[in-house]
Amino acid sequence: MSIEENKALMRRFYEEISKGNLAVVDELIAADVVEHSPFVPEQAPGRQGTLDLFTMIRTAFPDLRVTVEDMVAEGDKVVARGAFIGTHKGEFMGIAPTGKQITIRVIEIVRIAGGKMVEHWNVVDNLGMMQQLGVVPTSGQGGR
Numbered sequence: 464m465s466i467e468e469n470k471a472l473m474r475r476f477y478e479e480i481s482k483g484n485l486a487v488v489d490e491l492i493a494a495d496v497v498e499h500s501p502f503v504p505e506q507a508p509g510r511q512g513t514l515d516l517f518t519m520i521r522t523a524f525p526d527l528r529v530t531v532e533d534m535v536a537e538g539d540k541v542v543a544r545g546a547f548i549g550t551h552k553g554e555f556m557g558i559a560p561t562g563k564q565i566t567i568r569v570i571e572i573v574r575i576a577g578g579k580m581v582e583h584w585n586v587v588d589n590l591g592m593m594q595q596l597g598v599v600p601t602s603g604q605g606g607r
Contacts (some may be wrong), residue, residue, distance in 0.1 A: 466536045469575045473541045476580070477529040480586025483521060488514045493579040498583050503556065513583075514533040523560075544570045551596060558596055 464473070472491060479487035494510045503519075506512045521527055536545045547567040552560050561598035567588060574582035592600040 464539075464578060465539075469539065469541050470534055470536050472575060472578065472580075473534065473543060473573060474531065477531055477543070479544070480517060480521075482527040483525075483527075485514060485521065487515055488517060491579055493576075493581045496580055496583045499562075499583065502585075502587065508524060519555070520547070521523075523551060523553040523555035526550050527553055539576060540572055540574050542570070542572045555596075558598055561596055563596060565592060567592045 476487055476491050476523045488510060492510045492513050495508075496510055496513060498506065498508065498512060501512070502516055506516055524547075527547060527600065529545060531543050531545040533545075534541065536542070545568075547569060548562045548564070551558075551562060554560065554578055569585055569587050569589060571583065571585040573584075594601045
């Protein structure tokens with residue numbers, strides 16, 4: 464696949480996830496995808512782990528939308544910088560719904576082969592997410 468086709472595949476993945484179409488996981492992610500940075504420690508390996516993760520996220524944030532601010536590609540890898548934005552309406556990692564809208568900043572790298580994502584790395588602003596949910600105090604709150 465060309466660099467532009469790889470970028471289009473990643474864009475399509477984000478668009479479909481934003482629509483709640485989790486069937487896109489089966490279509491665009493290899494069954495044996497290698498997750499180098501799982502979002503949660505207990506995330507199952509492979510495509511099933513990705514499906515479980517997005518099912519959990521979409522349940523907790525039913526209005527989830529993914530924005531892409533930058534996307535670059537070289538060879539078989541695509542890098543995207545953006546945000547996951549949604550309202551916390553369902554349990555999330557043991558946190559009861561808060562009703563708060565949050566923005567989770569992410570940077571993701573995927574390697575694509577044969578029209579599917581086969582490897583994934585990411586950096587997620589988990590601290591910012593927990594602060595927005597009110598689980599962890601922000602600077603100047605609490606503490607000493």
